[in-house]
Amino acid sequence: MKKTLLFIILLSFCGVQAQKNIYENKHFDAISKDHKVLAIIPFLANLELKDNITKEKLKELEEKEGYAVQNALETYFLRGKKKKKYAVEFQNIKNTNALLAKNNITFKNIDIHTTKELAKLLNVDGIISGNIDLNVLLSNGVSTSFNFFDYFDGNANYGRIGIKVSDGDSGKLLWKYEKEINKKTGKNTIDLIDGMMKKATRKFPYDKERVKKNKKN
Structure with a gap:
């Protein structure tokens, strides 16, 4: 019973934290009103692996992870585009x-x-970029076997990711979403992006219905 109660409290805390991890510029609608195309650039990656590898190999793996996130984001947005969810296009x-x-x-x-x-x-018109810090090679796939107490001994935590959208003309930050990466996040980069962006969908500012509503007002 105590374990169950503790688990519920932890989930509630994580839910509150997730809401705090989303930032949106209060002038977003005015700044982005003419946006038509966004580019997704490779993410800056930082790896802290336990493996004994050379600095050259580490840099190579960081580059791989950075491009993996770029690819996963494009995959996610293209699925949304097919459903006509977004008011902007995404550059190939x-x-x-x-x-x-x-x-x-x-x-x-x-x-x-x-x-x-x-x-x-x-x-x-704008740039989608970000950072990812990892202690595993997420693009290679990771274990999703989950033990609740992994959270307390550190085995469940794989790192952190931050995704941001910036205005091309002014360079101003328009939107940012940060999330911890752990065993519950998913088995690879595609799973990570799919899961976190689904949670952020209601807050993603380029939602087509939201833009239509703002234009009417």
Whole structure:
């Protein structure tokens, strides 16, 4: 009984925390009213693995994880696009990455470029970017076997992810969602993005119905 009560309290706490992890610019509607296309760029990844590997190999794996999140987000948004859920289009990530490479922007140096610079180069209205910190290789798949007490000994925690949307013209942060990654999140990157974005759907600001309502007002 005590274990059950403790579990319910923990779930309730996590629910409250999830709400606090979503930020939206109070001027979002005014800033984004003319947005038509967003680009998803590779995420900045930081790995803290227990494996004894070289710095070069670690950088290679971080790049892999960064592109895996970019791909997973595109997959998620394209499914929503088929259901006509969004008021904006999403630039094909193959085109995004090709344009970045053409301008000598790589995973290693993309963080030194501003949102305004990237948006202009990619010819989009806004940029979807973020960071992911992991102690496992999520893109390779991880165990989802779950024990409640894993939360207390640290075995359930895999890291944290932050997704943000920024305006291309001003560079201002428009929306941000942060979430811890654990065994309940999913077995791979696709599961992670699918699960967290479903929870954030009501708060994702480019919802088609919301935009229609704001235009009427």
